Amino acid sequence: MICARCDRHLKDDEAEPINMAAATGAGTTIYLCKGYCKSAPRQTTPHSIRH
Template sequence: MFCQRCDKPLKADEAEKIDHHGATGAGSTITVCRIPCRPTPQQTAPYETGR
């Protein structure tokens, strides 16, 4: 089981399940850390190598 925010592995006592209801669909259940964590950084723009 992994946290959906920070991608770290979790044990059963460290995890919290949250129901995420979809506006037009069935929705889903996500697993996150009980203690608030920081999301992993994601690249939002292309990386230029300066060639």
């Protein structure tokens, strides 16, 4: 399992499952750390634009 917020690998006792219901279909389950964790950095713009 991987935390949906910080992208850390989690063991069964470290993960908190969250059921994400969908309007149609089966939905999905995501896992988060039981304690607070920071979001992993994400690239939102191309590197060349930031300069």
